[in-house]
Amino acid sequence: MVLTGCGQRGGDGGGTEPGGGGEKKIAKIGVVAPLSGGLSALGLGIRNSVDLAIQEANKNNEIPGWTLELDAKDDEAKNDVGQTAATSLASDPEIIGVVGTLNSDVAQAVAPILSAQKIAMVSPANTNPSLTRGEDFADNPSRLYPSYFRTCATDDIQGPFAAKYLYDTAKFTKVATVNDKRTYGAGLVKTFTEAFTELGGQVVAAETVNPDEKDFSAVISKIKASNPEALYYGGQYPEAGPLSQQMKAAGLNIPLMGGDGIFDPAFIEQAGAKSDGDLATSVGAPPEDLPSAKTFIDAYGAAGFKEPYAAYGPYSYDAARAIIEGLKVSLKDATDAESARQATIDAIGKVSFDGASGKISFDEYGDATTKVLTVYEVQQQKWVGVKTGS
Secondary structure, eight states, X not given: OOBSSTTTSOOOSSSBOTTTOOBOEEEEEEEEEOOSSTTHHHHHHHHHHHHHHHXXXXXXXXXXXXXXXXXXXXXXXXXXXXXXXXXXXXXXXXXXXXXXXXXXXXXXXXXXXXXXXXXXXXXXXXXXXXXXXXXTTTTSXXXXXXXXXXXXXXXHHHHHHHHHIIIIIXXXXXXXXXXXXXXXXXXXXXXXXXXXHHHTOEEEEEEEOOTTOOOOHXXXXXXXXXXXXXXXXXSOHXXXXXXXXXXXXXXXXXXXXXXXXXXXXXXHHHHOGGGTTOEEEEESSOGGGOHHHHHHXXXXXXXXXXXXXXXXXXXXXXXXXXXXXXXXXXXSSOSSSGXXXXXXXXXXXXXXXXXXXXXXXXXXXXXXXXXXXXXXXXXXXXXXXXXXXX
């Protein structure tokens, strides 16, 4: 699926310089995200937010002599589909950067392909630490892909942040964990478990489910017998919502807490009326509380996109802006996009600006230097921020 400009906002009025300065050269920013399927609410917010950044850059003629175009591809939240999407983008000499992916395991398939072609990849949502710092990220970090960056905090921060909230703030000492066996979910539960037990808490049950599972009765029965005070789930909202609904229906009336993968209104819709009290962590502070996000929120609303910007809109906009800021340097004297790819990577590594999600800059591994997180609680069927920290 290829969407150029998404057909939802006007372009910059043509490919010539103002005043008839000649044809502009083309540079494309790709998107790889789930644009269909169960996680499309998040993926479409990513795509639209990148589109907004591109259209603004064109309108303001931020890169003289160049027109930016969007090439958005659907990965369906599947590794093999993401790999195909990345291969297609990498074969286009006009592609100079990519925003995505949503899923960390899809990123593991996409990043090597883009890296081989020296195409910058900036993720607004990948939280697995190994993507930037390798498998031994805690003791011996080593950057895997020099072209890979992200604007979000990682699971080795998010898991402990959730553990500290449950132990110190909610005063829970016994929890159960469930994960969906995927890179994101399993990694999140691992870091949560390590932090929770270090604080003095006890994980009384540790279960797994399959992605796309619908009936959680067996897992719920096992967990219920261990009498936990909360359940920590590693995975996405298509499974977390039904799990929450089914556990309450079975009499397991405890809060379900997850990471940013469940932080979406779709979780509440699927979890139902008894989801009040459920919890999630998500990257950054609530956008409505950030003065830096107001311009983005207003512009997104004015653009007339059909879908909300969702959990990763500000981070996607900032990912695109990081690429655009890099392009201001790399394309200044470039004859074509392909020849400027390495210079773009180098320039992105040095960017520093105030974005929709806060201060945007990257460390030596490509990780965001700003590591702010928020705990959200479902209150009256809406996500409400209850604790923000770093």
